[in-house]
Every structure is written in C-alpha cells, then in structure tokens.
Amino acid sequence: MNSAIRRLAVAAMILMLALMANSTYLQAFRANEINGRNDNNRVRDSQFSVNRGPILIGSTPVAQSKPSNDRFKYQRTYPSGPVYAPVTGFYSYRFGRAGIELTMNSELNGSDPSMAFRRIIDVISNRPQQGGSVTLTLNAAAQQAAYKGLGSKTGAVVAIEPKTGKILAMATTPSYDPNRLASHDSTKVDAAWKSLNEDKDRPLSNRAAQELYPPGSTFKLVTAAAALSSGKYTPDTKVSSPAELPLPQTTVPLVNEDGKNCGGSNNATLTVALRYSCNTAYGSVGLALGPDALREQAAKFGFGARPLAELPSVATSQFPGDPNEPQTAQSAIGQFDVRATPLQMAMVAAGIANKGEVMKPYLVQNVKTPDLKTVSETKPESLHQAVTPQVASQLTAMMVDVVNNGTGKPGQISGVQVAGKTGTAQTSKDRPPYAWFTAFAPADDPKIAVAVLIEKADIARDDIAGGRLAAPIAKSVMEAVLSQ
Amino acid sequence: MSYAPTSVIQIIPRTRRGVELLLLVIAIAVSVGAYVNIGITVQNEVPASTGYYAAGITLLALIAHFALRYRAPYADPVLLPCAVLLNGLGVAMIHRIDLGLALVAEARGATPKSPAAPQQITWTAVGVVLFLVVILVIRDHRRLQALTYTAGLAGLVLLVLPLIPGLGVNLNGARIWIRLAGMSFQPGEFAKICLVVFFAGYLVVKRDVLTLAGHRFLGLDLPRARDLGPIGIAWGVSLGVLVFESDLGSSLLFFGLFLFLLYVSTERAGWLIIGGLLFVGGAYFAYATFGHVHRRVTDWLDPWAIDGGQVKLGLMGQAWGGILGRGLGQGHPEATLYAQSDMIISSFAEELGLTGLIAIILVYTLIIERGLRTALGCRDIFGKLIATGLAMSFALQVFVIVGGVTGLIPLTGLATPFMALGGTSLVANWAIIALLLRISDQARRPQTPAAPVSDETIAMAVQKQ
Numbered sequence: 001m002n003s004a005i006r007r008l009a010v011a012a013m014i015l016m017l018a019l020m021a022n023s024t025y026l027q028a029f030r031a032n033e034i035n036g037r038n039d040n041n042r043v044r045d046s047q048f049s050v051n052r053g054p055i056l057i058g059s060t061p062v063a064q065s066k067p068s069n070d071r072f073k074y075q076r077t078y079p080s081g082p083v084y085a086p087v088t089g090f091y092s093y094r095f096g097r098a099g100i101e102l103t104m105n106s107e108l109n110g111s112d113p114s115m116a117f118r119r120i121i122d123v124i125s126n127r128p129q130q131g132g133s134v135t136l137t138l139n140a141a142a143q144q145a146a147y148k149g150l151g152s153k154t155g156a157v158v159a160i161e162p163k164t165g166k167i168l169a170m171a172t173t174p175s176y177d178p179n180r181l182a183s184h185d186s187t188k189v190d191a192a193w194k195s196l197n198e199d200k201d202r203p204l205s206n207r208a209a210q211e212l213y214p215p216g217s218t219f220k221l222v223t224a225a226a227a228l229s230s231g232k233y234t235p236d237t238k239v240s241s242p243a244e245l246p247l248p249q250t251t252v253p254l255v256n257e258d259g260k261n262c263g264g265s266n267n268a269t270l271t272v273a274l275r276y277s278c279n280t281a282y283g284s285v286g287l288a289l290g291p292d293a294l295r296e297q298a299a300k301f302g303f304g305a306r307p308l309a310e311l312p313s314v315a316t317s318q319f320p321g322d323p324n325e326p327q328t329a330q331s332a333i334g335q336f337d338v339r340a341t342p343l344q345m346a347m348v349a350a351g352i353a354n355k356g357e358v359m360k361p362y363l364v365q366n367v368k369t370p371d372l373k374t375v376s377e378t379k380p381e382s383l384h385q386a387v388t389p390q391v392a393s394q395l396t397a398m399m400v401d402v403v404n405n406g407t408g409k410p411g412q413i414s415g416v417q418v419a420g421k422t423g424t425a426q427t428s429k430d431r432p433p434y435a436w437f438t439a440f441a442p443a444d445d446p447k448i449a450v451a452v453l454i455e456k457a458d459i460a461r462d463d464i465a466g467g468r469l470a471a472p473i474a475k476s477v478m479e480a481v482l483s484q
Numbered sequence: 485m486s487y488a489p490t491s492v493i494q495i496i497p498r499t500r501r502g503v504e505l506l507l508l509v510i511a512i513a514v515s516v517g518a519y520v521n522i523g524i525t526v527q528n529e530v531p532a533s534t535g536y537y538a539a540g541i542t543l544l545a546l547i548a549h550f551a552l553r554y555r556a557p558y559a560d561p562v563l564l565p566c567a568v569l570l571n572g573l574g575v576a577m578i579h580r581i582d583l584g585l586a587l588v589a590e591a592r593g594a595t596p597k598s599p600a601a602p603q604q605i606t607w608t609a610v611g612v613v614l615f616l617v618v619i620l621v622i623r624d625h626r627r628l629q630a631l632t633y634t635a636g637l638a639g640l641v642l643l644v645l646p647l648i649p650g651l652g653v654n655l656n657g658a659r660i661w662i663r664l665a666g667m668s669f670q671p672g673e674f675a676k677i678c679l680v681v682f683f684a685g686y687l688v689v690k691r692d693v694l695t696l697a698g699h700r701f702l703g704l705d706l707p708r709a710r711d712l713g714p715i716g717i718a719w720g721v722s723l724g725v726l727v728f729e730s731d732l733g734s735s736l737l738f739f740g741l742f743l744f745l746l747y748v749s750t751e752r753a754g755w756l757i758i759g760g761l762l763f764v765g766g767a768y769f770a771y772a773t774f775g776h777v778h779r780r781v782t783d784w785l786d787p788w789a790i791d792g793g794q795v796k797l798g799l800m801g802q803a804w805g806g807i808l809g810r811g812l813g814q815g816h817p818e819a820t821l822y823a824q825s826d827m828i829i830s831s832f833a834e835e836l837g838l839t840g841l842i843a844i845i846l847v848y849t850l851i852i853e854r855g856l857r858t859a860l861g862c863r864d865i866f867g868k869l870i871a872t873g874l875a876m877s878f879a880l881q882v883f884v885i886v887g888g889v890t891g892l893i894p895l896t897g898l899a900t901p902f903m904a905l906g907g908t909s910l911v912a913n914w915a916i917i918a919l920l921l922r923i924s925d926q927a928r929r930p931q932t933p934a935a936p937v938s939d940e941t942i943a944m945a946v947q948k949q
Contacts, residue, residue, distance in 0.1 A: 002860050004748040005872055009856040012879035016849045019883060020842050022892040027802055027838040034803035039791070042804045042816045042834075071591050 038096040048072040048093060053108045053131035053370065055088050055100055057138050063088045063101065065131075068184065076182040082175035083147045086156075086206035087138065087311070087363060090178035094186060095193050098204070100134060100363070102312050107132045107367045107375070114367075114375045130370040137166035137365045137378075142448070145480040146171035149473030154456035155435075156207035156342045159477050162350040162446045164380040165359030167308075169450070169477055170343070176203040201456075209307075209314045212339035213453060216425025217277045217466065218436045219334025221348055224270060224398065226297035227285050228391040233270060235394050241268040241281035247326040254283040254329050257424065274398045275406030277422060279333045286332020287325060294332060295319040300386040301348045301358055308343065310363045317344040334425060346451035349438040351384075352399070353419070353446035356392035358383045400443050408439070411471035413479055417443040420474065422466030432456060437470035441478045448481045450474045497930040500561035501553050507565035508545050515541055515572025518812055522580040525813030526587075537579075540605055541572050544612045551619050556925035560858060563924070566851045567902055567917045570844070571611075571910070574903030575604050577817070577824075577831055584818030600824055600905050607907035611914030618918035625923050629866050632685025639678030642671040643721070643738075647728055658731040658897040670899065672734050673912035676877050677919070679738060683745045684869035690714070691749040691865075715759060718742040723766045730776045732767065733884040733896030737877060739763055744876045745869050748859075784894035794821040795888075795895050798830035802841075802890065809837025824905040826897060829889045845886065848901070852879045855920050861927035871923045874916050 026034075035043050049072055055063040062084040068075035076091045078084065089099020097105060106112035110119060110131040122129055139159075146157035150173040159169035180192035196204050205211060227233040241262035244253040262268035262278035273281030286294060298304070298319040306316045320327065320337035330336035343361065351358035360381040367375040387395065399419035402408040408420040420439030427433065435457075440449035452470040516538045523531030545568045552559050579601035586596035622628065628635070646652035651662045661668050687694070696708055722739035725731060743759040770777045787795040797820040804815060817823045817831035824831075833841040855875025862868045881898050888895030899909035 001748055001751065001865065001868055004751045005856055005859050005868065008744055008748065008872065008876060009853060012852050012856065012876065013849065015879055015883040016845055016852070019845055019886050019890065019892065022887070023802070023833065023838055023841055023845075023890050026799065026890060027805060027833065027841070028807050031803040031806045034800055037788075037800070040800050040804075041797075041819055042800055045816060045819075046804075 044093065045072075047105075047109050047111075049074070050109045051128065051130045051370075052076065052091070053110065053133040055104075055108070056133055056135045057084075057140050057143075058135075060140065062136070062138075063091075063178070070184050072184060075184060078178040078182070081177040081179050083143060083171070084138070085175045085178050086172045086208060087136065087170050088178060089312075090181040092181040092189060092193075093184065094189055095181060099206075099311060100136070103310055104134045104364065104367070107134060110370070112375075115369055118369050118371075132370060132375060133368045135365045135368070137161075137168065137363055138170070139168040139481055139484075141480040141484060142169035142477050143171060145169070145476045146473065147173070147175070149452075149476050150454075153454050153469075154201055154207075155452065155454040155470075155473075156211075157450065157452050157473060157477060158208045158342045158346040159448055159450040159481070160346045160350040160359075160361055162353035162440060162449045163359070165350070165361045165383075166365070166380075167343075167361050167363050168448060168481060170206075170208045170363070172205070172207040174199070174201050174203040206311070207342065207453065207455065209311055209341050209343045212315045212317065212341060213434050213455070214338060214425040214427060215334040215340040215345055216423035216434060216436055217279075217334060218345050218348070218421050218423035218438045218451070219332075219338055219340070220274060220277065220282045220423075221352065221395065221399070221421050221438070222298050222301060223282050223286050223289070223294060223332045224274060225301075225352070225387045225391060225395060226289050226293050227270065228394055229297065229387050230289060230293065232288075233285070235271045235398055236269045238267040238269050239273065239281050240266070240284045241273055241278045242266045243280070245280035245283050245329070247283075247287075247329055249324060250326045252326070254280055254326075254333075256280055271398045271401055274421070275401050277402075277407050282333050283329035287329050289332075291320070291323050291328045291331065294328070297386070298338075300384045301351055302344055302383060303340070307347065308361050308363065314343070315341050317341055334423060342451045342453045344451075345436065345438045345453075346449055347383075348386075349421075349440050349451060350446075350449035351386045352392050352395045353440035353449045354392075355389040356385055356387040358386050396443055399439070403439070407465075407467045408437070408471060410467050411437060411439050411475050413441060413475055413482070416441050416478075416482060418475070418478065419443040419446075420471065422471065424465045433465075435469040436466045437474045439471070439474050439478065441482060448478050450477050452477075497558060497928060499553075499557045501549070501557060504552070504561035504564060505549060507562065508549055508568060511565045511569035511572060512538070512542055512545060514569060515576055518573055518576040519579065522576060522583070522813045525811065526580065526583045537575070537605070540609075541568070541575075544568075544608060548612055548615055551616050552921060552925075555619050555623070556921055558925045558928040558930075559921040560854050560924040560928070562850060562854050563917055563921055566847050566854075567914070570847060570902035571608055573832075573844070574828065574900075574905075575601055575608065576812075577828060577835075577903070578604050578905050580813055580835070581818050581824045581831060583813075584816065584823075588818055603907075604905055604910070607910045610907065611911040614911050615914040615918040618915055619922060622919075622922055625867050625870060625919065625926065626864060628681050628870070629685045629688065632682055635678040635685070636682030639675045639682055640721070642675035642678060643725065645671045659729040660731050660734055660897055667907070670906060670908040672731075672737075673899065673909045674915075676737065676741070677874070677912060677915060680741060680745075680870055680873035680877065683742055684866050684873060686714070687745055687749040687869055688866050694746065694755075695750040695752060715742070715746065715755065715762070719759070719762045719766065722763075723770070727770055727774060727777075730774070731896055731898075732770075732777065732780065732894060733881075733888070733898035735767075736763070736884060736896075737880050737898065740880050741873055741877055745873050748872050749865070749869060780894040780896070784888075784891070787891060792821070794827055795891065797821060798827045798889055799891055801827075801830050801834035805834035805837045805841075807838045809833075809835050809840055811835060825899070826885070826895070826904065827889055828900050828904045829886050832903075833890070844903075845882070848878070848882045851875075851917075852882070854924075858920055858924040858927050862923055863927065863931075867923045867926065871920060871927075874920055878916070 052065040054061040065074040089101040091101040108131045110129050146169040156172045243261045246253050263272050263276045303317045308314045317340040327336045331338050360383045362378050366377040396419050403418045403420045407422040411420045418441040423436030425434040435454040438451040440446040452474045454469045582599035589596035646659050653661045653663045722735045725735040746755045812835050815834040820827050852875050859868045859871035885898045885900050887893040901913045
C-alpha cells in the first residue's frame with residue numbers, strides 16, 4: 001500500500017509544480033504583454049496616477065499633465081488640442097490612447113526599460129514615479145499655418161525637412177479636441193467619443209498618414225523620375241500628347257483634363273507635359289516604361305513599405321500589383337489602384353529636393369528623463385537613393401517650371417523659387433475629385449517639402465483643382481518655415 | 485559510535501508540540517504583519533482593529549494547540565501552523581479587498597457593502613470549534629469505520645442537496661450552493677469528507693476482491709469485468725454532478741478521490757487507467773453536449789475574448805503583480821470579480837507577486853505531503869485510506885482552483901482551502917485538518933503505550949550519548 005501512497009505523493013508534487021511553472025510563465029514571462037493590453041484597467045488606473053511627462057515642441061508643451069483633485073492625481077491637457085491632435089493623439093481613461101500618447105506610452109509614463117535606473121532611484125528614495133518628456137520634430141509655425149490653411153475644408157498637410165526627414169507639420173481636418181477625451185468626467189467623455197465616432201467626416205482619423213488616396217497627377221513626378229532614370233528620356237524628350245490617347249485592349253481612351261492636346265502640341269516635351277499636367281503624355285510614357293519600372297521607382301520613394309513607426313496604423317502606399325496596359329497608363333498618372341498618403345507624397349517631394357535621397361521621416365526628436373537627461377535622440381537616416389542627383393536636379397527644374405509657368409502658379413512665393421506639382425484625382429462621378437499639391441522651397445537649397453490634400457471643400461465641383469485649392473495652403477506652410 | 489548496531493533504527497517517539505508552538509508564533513506573526521501592512525498602505529495608519537484581529541487568531545490557534553497537547557500529543561506539528569497561516573492570510577486579504585471595494589463604492593458615491601472579513605473571522609471560530617469537537621470526540625479514527633454506510637448516504641445526500649428546488653441556488657453558473665436561513669452553504673465540502681470515510685470503509689472490506697486480476701493487457705493487470713460495478717457507480721455520480729451541477733471541479737474531485745483510494749487499496753494501476761479513460765470520456769461528452777460546460781472551456785481557451793470576465797481580470801491582476809508583487813494594499817485586487825472568494829489566489833498573486841504565490845502553493849504542498857506522510861505511517865488500512873483521501877482531496881482541490889484561476893485549466897467554482905471567503909469550506913477544512921491530526925497522532929505514537937516524552941528529555945538523552 002505504501003508504494004502506491006508514495007506514488008500519489010509524487011503525483012501531488014507534480015500537480016503543485018505544474019501550478020508553479022504555469023504561474024511563473026504567466027507572471028514572469030507574459031506579464032509585459034498582458035500589462036500592455038489596452039483594456040487593462042489596473043495598468044491604466046495606476047498610469048493615470050503617474051505624473052506623465054509632457055509632449056513638447058521646442059520647450060512648449062502640446063500635451064502635459066497637471067495636478068488634479070479627483071480620483072486621479074493628474075489631468076492630461078492639450079493646450080492647442082485640435083491643431084496637434086493627429087500627432088499627440090489622446091490619453092483617455094475609457095478609450096485608451098492614440099498617436100504619440102500610445103506609441104511613446106512607456107517613455108511618457110516612465111516605465112520604459114531605458115528609464116529603469118531612474119525608476120529604481122525613485123523607489124529607493126520613495127519618490128513617486130515620474131514620466132519622461134518626448135520632444136517632437138514639429139515646427140509650431142508650420143503646424144499652425146497648415147491647420148489654419150485647411151480651415152473648414154476636409155484634408156491634410158504634411159511637411160518634411162528634406163535633408164533630415166524631420167516632419168515639420170502634420171495636420172488633418174476636421175480634427176478633434178483631445179481634451180474632451182482626456183477628461184475625468186466619464187459622462188462627457190462617453191458623449192464626446194460617441195459623437196466623434198458617429199461623425200461622417202471621421203475627425204479621429206489622421207488623414208495625413210492613416211488614409212490612402214489616389215495621388216492623381218502628383219504621381220507624374222514618380223513617372224517622370226522613372227522615365228529620366230531609364231536613360232531613354234531627358235526633360236526635352238518629346239512624347240505623344242494628343243487630346244485623346246487611344247489605349248490598347250479598350251475602347252475608352254485616356255483624355256487630358258481640359259479635353260485639349262498638350263499646350264498646343266501633340267508631341268510635347270516631358271517638361272511641357274508636366275507644366276500642363278498632360279495625362280496623355282505621361283500615360284504614354286508609363287505604357288512605354290511598363291508597370292515594373294513604375295513600381296520599382298515608386299518603391300524607391302517609399303511605396304510598399306510602412307513609413308513612420310512613431311504613429312499607430314500608418315497606411316502603406318501602394319502601386320498596383322499586376323495592371324494590364326490601360327491600367328498601367330492610368331496608374332502612370334496616379335489613377336486606377338495607385339494609393340498614397342499625403343505623408344508619402346511629401347516624401348516624394350522631399351526625396352527630389354534632397355538630391356534624390358529619401359530620408360526616413362520621423363516625428364520624435366528626443367526623449368528625456370524628468371531631470372532632463374537625454375535618453376534617446378533620433379538621428380537622420382537614409383531610406384533610399386530614389387534617383388540620381390542629376391535626375392533630381394532635372395526633376396527640380398521641371399517642377400520649378402510648373403510653379404513659374406504652369407498649373408502650380410498659386411504656389412509661388414515672392415523672392416523664393418518654389419518647385420511643385422499639382423494633382424486632381426478623380427474618384428467616381430458622384431463625388432468631387434481630390435485636390436493635391438506637393439512642393440518644396442527654396443528650389444536651390446530646399447528647407448521644406450510639403451504635400452497638401454483636399455478631400456472635400458464647400459465649393460463647386462469644377463473648382464476643385466490642386467493648383468487653386470491646395471497650393472495656397474502649401475505656400476503658407478512653406479512661408480512659415482522660410483521666414484524663420 | 486562505530487560499534488553501535490546499525491541494522492536497527494531506533495525511532496524515539498517525540499511529540500514535537502514545542503516545534504508546533506514555534507511555527508504557530510511565526511504563522512500568527514506573518515498574518516498579523518500582513519494585516520498591519522494593509523492598514524498602513526491603504527489607510528495610512530495601523531488599523532484600530534489590529535488588536536481584535538491579533539487576539540482572535542492567537543486565541544484560536546492556542547486553543548487548537550492546547551487541545552492537541554491534551555488529546556493528541558503525538559500529532560503532526562506542521563499541519564496546524566500551516567492551516568493557521570493560510571487562514572490568517574486569507575482573512576487579511578479579504579479585509580484588504582473590503583477596504584478596496586469600500587474605496588470604489590465611495591468614488592461612485594454608493595454605500596459600501598458590509599465588510600466580509602468579520603464574517604470570515606466568525607467562520608474561523610466555528611471551524612476551530614469543529615476542530616476541537618473532532619479532536620476531543622473522535623478519540624480513535626477507527627471508530628469511524630462503523631459509520632461507513634451512514635457516511636456514504638450522508639455524502640450522497642449532501643451532494644444532491646443543491647439540486648433540490650427552492651434550496652439549491654445557481655451561483656456563477658454552477659449549482660453547488662444551497663441557501664438556508666439567509667446563509668449560503670456549499671454542502672459538497674462536507675460531502676467530500678463523508679465520501680472519503682465511505683470509500684475508505686468500503687475499500688477496506690472489498691479490496692481483496694478488487695485486487696483479483698482479470699485480463700492482462702499491455703503489461704497491466706486489468707480488473708475483472710464483474711468488479712467494475714463500484715467504479716461505474718462512482719463515475720455515474722460524478723458525471724451527474726458535472727451535468728446537473730455543472731461543476732467540473734467537484735466532479736473531478738469526487739471521482740479522483742475514489743480512483744486514488746481504489747488505487748491505493750488494490751495497488752492496481754489498471755484502475756487508474758480505466759478511471760482516467762472513463763473520466764476523460766465523460767468530460768468530453770459533457771463538453772460536447774452541454775452549453776455551460778462548453779462555455780467554461782472556451783473561456784479557458786480564450787479568456788481575453790470576454791469583456792470583464794473574471795479569469796481575464798484575474799490574469800491581468802497576476803500579470804500586474806509580476807515577480808515581486810505590487811505590495812500588500814498597493815494593487816487593485818478588488819478590480820477582479822469574486823476577488824475574495826473564487827479568485828483570492830489571483831489577489832495574492834497580484835499583491836505578493838509570483839514569489840508570494842509560490843510560497844502559498846508550497847504551504848499547500850506541505851499540508852498535502854504531511855497528510856500523505858501520515859498515511860504512510862498509519863498502522864491500519866482504514867486510517868491509511870482516510871489520510872490519503874483527505875490529503876489528495878486537498879491536492880486536487882488546490883490544483884483545480886489555483887489552476888483555474890491561473891489559466892492552467894478551465895475555471896470551476898471550488899473553494900481555495902482556508903483562504904477563500906466562505907464559511908462551509910473553511911469549517912470543513914478545519915475538520916479535515918483535525919482528522920489528519922487525529923490519524924497522525926496514532927501513527928506517530930509509540931506502539932507500546934508510554935508516557936509522552938517531551939522534546940527536552942530527548943535532547944538530554946541524545947546529549948548523554
């Protein structure tokens with residue numbers, strides 16, 4: 001009998017060891033993953049009681065925690081809420097976090113491993129945990145100009161410093177006030193959340209980086225880059241540019257926007273065709289180059305890869321996988337299934353501006369501990385050499401021509417040479433087209449590259465064109481940076 | 485010493501009551517320390533009730549201790565301190581969650597529920613009284629053998645009580661509670677003891693028959709087909725518990741107990757295999773057929789899917805506790821549903837961390853292994869079977885509830901022994917400890933009745949050599 005009892009004793013021991021092993025796996029190895037869950041109230045409650053670090057532009061906070069006298073010790077506030085909302089995101093008790101508040105959460109609340117040493121000191125000296133600060137690359141003047149320029153229109157602006165990839169502005173409209181979601185009054189927060197989510201214009205969405213749009217004629221920059229890089233074209237190469245370009249495999253021709261041929265010529269140069277944004281000219285170039293060359297060029301500018309890990313759910317811009325010939329012609333002018341974020345189109349302009357080198361865009365300049373020791377500092381990083389410096393300067397000259405003599409005239413700045421490209425992307429017959437403008441300045445020594453998208457404006461459908469609507473906004477954003 | 489005979493090992497019987505007293509002091513100190521710690525971190529003061537709590541636990545522990553000195557001097561010295569420690573910590577944690585719930589209610593502007601800790605202290609007193617009754621009334625556990633079939637009937641009645649309409653209540657998906665005179669009881673906790681007595685008494689008589697081998701299969705002696713009756717009945721009853729009371733834990737507990745005792749009394753591993761297959765088959769049948777059983781399993785496979793589910797909240801609490809815990813009074817155990825009862829282990833894991841949880845599991849392991857040690861040392865078969873049954877019931881129960889809370893197996897509504905809020909379970913566990921102590925007293929007592937030798941005399945005797 002005793003041998004059976006001994007075996008049971010071993011079995012009981014194994015049961016207990018199984019419990020300990022399972023708990024060890026849970027509490028020692030899976031803890032981080034579970035603590036990071038957005039629906040984890042405990043972690044949220046305790047983090048709500050932490051003196052969370054500010055999000056700064058220069059030394060001015062755009063998000064900060066202020067002492068409060070209710071069940072949580074601190075209230076998160078956003079001094080110019082809607083202007084910076086697409087970047088800061090919000091920090092809500094009920095509805096989690098978004099934007100930098102989400103992606104830099106552990107740095108802001110001080111729990112990041114990089115601040116572990118400081119946290120141990122806090123524990124030993126019995127000081128409450130305090131979060132680190134995150135400084136953004138944003139330029140306050142550019143951001144304000146972008147938000148003001150968009151006004152009541154629905155759209156987005158992204159501005160990049162071409163040499164570094166620093167994002168100088170990232171605005172979207174309609175925006176929202178993160179203070180409404182960060183409030184400790186749960187009834188008000190619930191109501192705000194409901195109305196923001198039911199709003200047809202989706203104010204919580206960051207149009208600058210999270211939404212994809214057909215880039216329209218601004219994509220002709222990519223097509224032109226592919227053409228010039230192929231060695232078969234120069235800016236002065238003449239290409240077929242009739243009013244209507246018959247396409248293979250279909251009876252529907254490719255037409256120019258105004259229904260006429262290109263600047264009075266059926267065989268315009270690439271420069272002239274860009275100046276007047278001729279669809280037929282770039283459609284025929286695209287057909288000649290083929291989809292693979294276009295896709296490859298687009299990828300070098302950043303299409304097909306997710307840029308900007310510092311914001312959540314940033315969309316990946318796409319060039320269609322296997323288009324037939326008419327679809328290739330449509331794709332070459334940024335229609336069919338070509339989709340891009342305003343961020344991506346700003347990267348195209350910035351790449352051309354930076355002698356063909358696309359820099360990795362970034363939003364976080366540095367992270368510092370509460371006692372202002374730098375934890376991390378972002379260094380500019382090259383993404384791709386999209387085109388050779390020679391091709392880049394050819395493209396620049398063509399874009400200067402667009403602003404000086406063509407569709408981009410509204411983007412001109414007195415005393416500064418601007419290089420740009422307009423776009424008007426058709427979507428469907430029953431909704432207005434998207435207006436685009438992407439540009440950089442000064443053309444000879446670019447300080448800023450910008451992309452503007454207008455999704456919707458309260459004006460007549462015919463009036464929506466990249467030059468008229470989007471260019472003035474790009475202009476004011478560039479002026480804000482250049483006048484500094 | 486080299487010429488001393490080595491073939492005969494002379495075990496000098498020792499009472500070890502002094503060791504027990506020392507361990508009791510440690511158990512009380514830890515419990516009271518936890519209570520004070522909670523008061524300081526939650527209310528910023530040593531709670532006024534500390535004296536009441538400390539006096540209560542000390543008094544109860546000492547009464548139990550002196551009852552042993554008086555009536556079971558050779559009883560195992562580790563069991564009682566373990567029980568006191570678990571019970572004391574349990575009350576402290578229940579008190580801590582009372583405070584947490586009061587703060588939550590205050591923040592919402594609601595009136596807080598009446599605290600549960602005083603209730604648990606009262607039940608502890610009742611438990612110790614039953615402990616005394618068992619120690620003082622049952623002078624020899626062998627007398628229980630006369631009650632074999634009475635115990636069997638009582639166990640069965642207790643088991644089906646929750647199914648009686650108007651008496652049984654459905655709590656948290658399982659029908660294992662009855663409501664009587666405004667109070668809830670879990671009769672299964674006492675059924676467990678009755679059934680252990682019944683199984684032991686029955687198997688003492690029938691073990692010879694059940695040991696007879698039938699066919700040999702894969703190197704195992706399988707029992708004869710005509711002897712399958714008892715295991716079939718036990719299986720049927722446990723399946724009935726699973727289906728009608730929808731409680732996998734109780735079902736596993738009762739059937740497991742029967743199997744273990746059958747195995748120990750016959751030493752035939754074939755019984756374990758047959759029983760294991762039967763149980764797995766039955767459990768799978770129930771899983772496939774009954775919605776509530778199915779739900780328990782899906783909840784276990786993906787606890788994250790249910791918003792506000794107790795397992796999910798508990799797992800979050802445990803993760804939040806991490807390796808060293810948030811510290812007593814510094815977590816949010818009250819954020820978990822049933823934090824004082826079903827999920828109390830999760831509350832400990834949150835505030836004391838993995839370290840504290842493992843310490844608690846080790847205390848349980850001590851109780852289990854000391855119980856089995858008692859079975860090994862016991863001189864009669866009936867006592868061996870009872871001690872094994874009680875110790876293994878502890879092992880199964882701890883495994884089922886702690887495993888359920890920590891996500892190892894599907895959660896069922898068994899009580900965490902000595903810790904969880906709930907009178908029936910607490911009282912029943914005190915009775916179990918008393919029975920184990922009673923048997924261990926007989927097991928460790930010198931065979932020829934002699935006057936108890938105190939530790940000091942032995943120490944002197946050893947020195948003289």
